[in-house]
């Protein structure tokens with residue numbers, strides 16, 4: 001596991017009408033009061049968004065619709081897990097919150113047919129220039145995406 005990254009189980013309450021999926025509760029142990037904003041990112045099947053690296057912001061991601069594969073790469077030279085890669089697929093069936101600290105390089109790919117939805121509850125509001133982008137085909141990251 002990459003130092004500082006968290007994968008937190010979240011509750012799914014299913015019934016025949018459609019599920020309720022938890023994201024953040026102020027009484028849960030992973031709750032942090034440093035709320036910035038919540039937004040949603042849609043991703044089509046096969047498309048990769050990234051690589052990105054936030055310099056300050058913490059990302060807290062869940063996938064309530066569809067399935068998305070995330071790949072994280074530890075680019076922090078001072079980290080115990082420098083150069084480690086983590087891959088995880090999130091969906092309603094593997095419903096967890098992925099917490100990504102700053103300075104981790106990551107990207108994600110839509111897996112299920114149609115569009116998948118990533119919800120992000122970030123600790124700060126989005127600001128242009130707060131994150132860096134590396135082309136998805138870059139050799140700087142030791143991971144090759146299928147179909148890219």
Ligand SMILES: Cc1cn([C@H]2C[C@H](O)[C@@H](COP(=O)(O)OP(=O)(O)O[C@H]3O[C@H](C)C(=O)[C@H](O)[C@H]3O)O2)c(=O)[nH]c1=O
Nearest residue numbers: 039040041042049050052054059061118119120126131
């Ligand atoms: C998030 C955001 C984006 N934008 C603009 C910036 C770009 O011109 C455009 C697309 O943004 P971006 O390429 O960052 O979108 P995604 O690739 O879906 O990534 C976003 O959602 C995933 C889940 C992440 O984890 C990223 O941190 C977050 O940036 O929307 C804004 O103007 N305001 C915003 O709050």
